[in-house]
Amino acid sequence: MWRSLASNALTLLAVVLVLAGGLVMWGKRQYTSPGPLETAICLRVEQGTNMTRLSDRLADIGAVSDATILRLGAEYTEKSHLLKAGSFLVRSGASMEEIVDIVTRGGRSTCGTELNFRIGVTRAEVELREVDPQTERYVEVLSFDPGTDAVPEAYAAYRDRTDLRFRVTLAEGVTSWQVVEELKAADFLSGTVADLPAEGSLAPDSYEVSQGADRAGLIAEMQARQTRLLEALWLDRQDGLPLDSKEEALILASIVEKETGIPEERRRVASVFVNRLRQGMRLQTDPTVIYGVTEGKGPLGRGLRQSELRRETPWNTYVIDGLPLTPIANPGRASIAAVLDPETTDYLFFVADGTGGHAFAQTLAEHNRNVARWRQIEAERAAD
Structure with missing residues (x-):
């Protein structure tokens, strides 16, 4: 009798183990298979959000088929505690595994809103733009000249968002004085620049910065990039x-x-x-x-x-x-x-040709003819 009971218990245990194994395999397939999301979304994760609340929200919006499986998968892969705040692009059909990886990988936003402070040759511009999840391209929300324009009311709401990213972009041909003066109007930066940087020492480029970044530190990074660039190109000179x-x-x-x-x-x-x-x-x-x-x-x-x-x-x-x-x-x-x-x-010579480009010449006589043509173009434009 005891032998029969033991045999039945072992059989039951085997069945339970098989069922449990099957359940695990089913859950794993659910976790790694393409998900139900039909269109790409920009998933915003607020500061302080945990994996439980996030998984429930993903289930509510139809991005995952089962919130529990996502939580268990995140726990099993030891990623639950790695959740970062930010805005993240989640493409259509993303699996739960892919979504967990996106929101825990590095914490850097891959979509959402970006403030780009552009310093141009004639003016500065603050541009707020958002990523369109469908095209994965930035779309302008608003823009204004911080030196002359009134600040749009909508700017304040975006300005205080915790996932807002900041960027400073320098156009080619700006002067060092212009850079320092325009940076004073960048209200997301802090500190002052004590000395005017040497002309030519700043690299025209795009710089991602954090809110409250030091202006002098940003100037130092611009100088370091220009130094590295010049040294590298100098080595390959004619x-x-x-x-x-x-x-x-x-x-x-x-x-x-x-x-x-x-x-x-x-x-x-x-x-x-x-x-x-x-x-x-x-x-x-x-x-x-x-x-x-x-x-x-x-x-x-x-x-x-x-x-x-x-x-x-x-x-x-x-x-x-x-x-x-x-x-x-x-x-x-x-x-x-x-x-x-x-x-x-x-x-040895060149002059504007009326197209935005220039006419080049080897001799002064040829150059004078090009200059005469340009003067004629100028006169015709003035008459029009």
Whole structure:
């Protein structure tokens, strides 16, 4: 009898184990298989949320088929305690395993709202934008000039969100004075910048920052990036360039940056200045004269006067020989690369051609014809 009872108990135990194993396998398939989410969503995880509340919310919105399985899977993989606050892109059909990985992997938001403080050559702009989960592209919510525009009422609501990301973007060709002055209006930064950074020492780039980041620390990062970039490009420079130092390369790059906004022209424009330096010709470039007038403190806002073209300053390349005293702006990677690897040409002159680009010439006679065509275009535009 006892032997029969023991045999039945063992049989029952075996059945229970088989059923339990089957249940585990079913749960694992549910955890790793594609989920029911039909369209991508931006999942916002508030500070202090735990895996239980998150799993219930995911079940309520139809992102997962079973909240309990998600919780158990997170516990089994030892990820429950790794949940981070932020906004995360969850694509359609994401499995529970993928969702848990997304919200615990590194804590960095992959969608949601971003504040981008753009510093341009003529103005700054605060742009709030959100990721559209369907296209995975940013869509502008609002924008304004912090120096001249009234702050939109909606800005305050976004500004205080815990998952808001912050970014500072520098355009190519901004001056160091402009950067420091505009950063004063970035209300999500803290601290002051004691000394004006050397012209040309800041890398035009996009910088992700945290709320309350130190302005001086951000400036230091901009300088470090420009130093690394210049050193790397200097090592790959052409042989025989009339540039004796990285500083001279930076000066010439800043001139190229201010002379053309056409990417395809940079190496050609650089070739004109390199050819002039090799022949001992003055560079005769208007942006250097403008810098001598403004010293980088904002755009000139008008045309140059003849008296300014004749006035001697350390930057007026119509008057001085060779390169100006310092860079005249902060050049980007493309302009630095252009002066260290210019096109091989015989061009010595260029002038605007009316299309946004320039007409290049080898001789003064040819250049004068190009200038006459440009003057005619200017006259026709003025008449219209």
